[in-house]
Amino acid sequence: EIVMTQSPATLSVSPGERATLSCRASQSVSSNLAWYQQKPGQAPRLLIYGASTRATGIPARFSGSGSGTEFTLTISSLQSEDFAVYYCQQYNNWPLRTFGQGTKVEIK
Amino acid sequence: QVQLQESGPGLVKPSGTLSLTCAVSGGSISSSNWWSWVRQPPGKGLEWIGEIYHSGSTNYNPSLKSRVTISVDKSKNQFSLKLSSVTAADTAVYYCTLVRGVITNWGQGTLVTVSS
Numbered sequence: 532e533i534v535m536t537q538s539p540a541t542l543s544v545s546p547g548e549r550a551t552l553s554c555r556a557s558q559s560v561s562s563n564l565a566w567y568q569q570k571p572g573q574a575p576r577l578l579i580y581g582a583s584t585r586a587t588g589i590p591a592r593f594s595g596s597g598s599g600t601e602f603t604l605t606i607s608s609l610q611s612e613d614f615a616v617y618y619c620q621q622y623n624n625w626p627l628r629t630f631g632q633g634t635k636v637e638i639k
Numbered sequence: 640q641v642q643l644q645e646s647g648p649g650l651v652k653p654s655g656t657l658s659l660t661c662a663v664s665g666g667s668i669s670s671s672n673w674w675s676w677v678r679q680p681p682g683k684g685l686e687w688i689g690e691i692y693h694s695g696s697t698n699y700n701p702s703l704k705s706r707v708t709i710s711v712d713k714s715k716n717q718f719s720l721k722l723s724s725v726t727a728a729d730t731a732v733y734y735c736t737l738v739r740g741v742i743t744n745w746g747q748g749t750l751v752t753v754s755s
Contacts, residue, residue, distance in 0.1 A: 575742075576745075577741060630684055633684050
């Protein structure tokens, strides 16, 4: 099983600032990495797939990068609606699609 | 836009079987996609349970495989989850999802509590 490790667990950021979230895979997942956003009481929402491709309707302030075992989600200028929990997920080791434990982005 | 809606009992007794159904609307369950279940214990992260293709082919999380059955009913455009021998550790919000390589659509989720 591929283990996905996200850091930090919690990220405190002021509105308008940049946020950088990390996700590390225990073995290479190529570019088969997705990011999801989850707000309280809601289902997750797909943000990024293929490590760097934004899903339909996702604002350009969200960007993803990386390949192999190291990945990054960057939110260039945090808006109030971006404070949420973010999960990475690998889908290279199909069918066992494993998630990271999440990073909570909170208001500083 | 494909929409998914979970339904089923919100309370299951320990050692019992959890049964949920996911109704699919706005699209056909016979399309070339996988349909999966994901769960999230209160305050915790996401866990992939398993998935099914309209042909009936399934894949399960090895950690749950001995207790999980996912089935499809094409006539009703829905798929289902059964999890047997449940314990308090199975208390979670259960989501049904549409998988197009990645999870593109999620149901709203349903909380299932395991308690006597």
